[in-house]
Amino acid sequence: MSVYKKITNIAAESRFMESMKNKELIEEVANKLNWTAQDTAEMLSAFNSILGSKLIDNDSIYLSGFGQFEIKKKTERISVNPANGKRYLVPPKLVPVFKPGTTIKTKLKELSDNE
Amino acid sequence: MSVYKKITNIAAESRFMESMKNKELIEEVANKLNWTAQDTAEMLSAFNSILGSKLIDNDSIYLSGFGQFEIKKKTERISVNPANGKRYLVPPKLVPVFKPGTTIKTKLKELSDNE
Numbered sequence: 001m002s003v004y005k006k007i008t009n010i011a012a013e014s015r016f017m018e019s020m021k022n023k024e025l026i027e028e029v030a031n032k033l034n035w036t037a038q039d040t041a042e043m044l045s046a047f048n049s050i051l052g053s054k055l056i057d058n059d060s061i062y063l064s065g066f067g068q069f070e071i072k073k074k075t076e077r078i079s080v081n082p083a084n085g086k087r088y089l090v091p092p093k094l095v096p097v098f099k100p101g102t103t104i105k106t107k108l109k110e111l112s113d114n115e
Numbered sequence: 116m117s118v119y120k121k122i123t124n125i126a127a128e129s130r131f132m133e134s135m136k137n138k139e140l141i142e143e144v145a146n147k148l149n150w151t152a153q154d155t156a157e158m159l160s161a162f163n164s165i166l167g168s169k170l171i172d173n174d175s176i177y178l179s180g181f182g183q184f185e186i187k188k189k190t191e192r193i194s195v196n197p198a199n200g201k202r203y204l205v206p207p208k209l210v211p212v213f214k215p216g217t218t219i220k221t222k223l224k225e226l227s228d229n230e
Contacts, residue, residue, distance in 0.1 A: 028165050
């Protein structure tokens, strides 16, 4: 099998996994709220697009009981190419950062302690 | 003003900011979907709690058009206390990681390039 074929397979598989995950989430929310999957899917897609546009407007987002999103600026830095050892400049970059809320942090701590 | 008073003020202020942010988000979603704020608030709180419980069940979450959440295990590591230079062991830790989707990554890249 050609490398190209392998890559396209992996990409197709990950898109499939993503859509399965998304379907699962829609079903769970629909069950919890007693809605149709169709209404829930429409709501989620509107919600996701609002989250995206607020983030891109550099507006922090707070989902109570879950966590907070912010945009942080990663400054310019010098890195080394491991292949040839040459140093190069990595330009500044805007990255979204997720800070979990206290509820999630506490539960994850309990999980780590019990491992 | 005592240190204690200062801390409680800061905590109160940040809770106020969080609730303002949350209210803002509810209003935006309500407008976009043409819903009442009440219905939207109920939906968001159900949605946030599902996100939280899925994450804690170590289930990755995919919000199409926005991004993906996963739990990663930070391994045990040795750190140094800057105050006294003493080395100490940081226990392993479970942390939620957010990976932005392609749409957000591309838009943030455009923003960084135009800065």
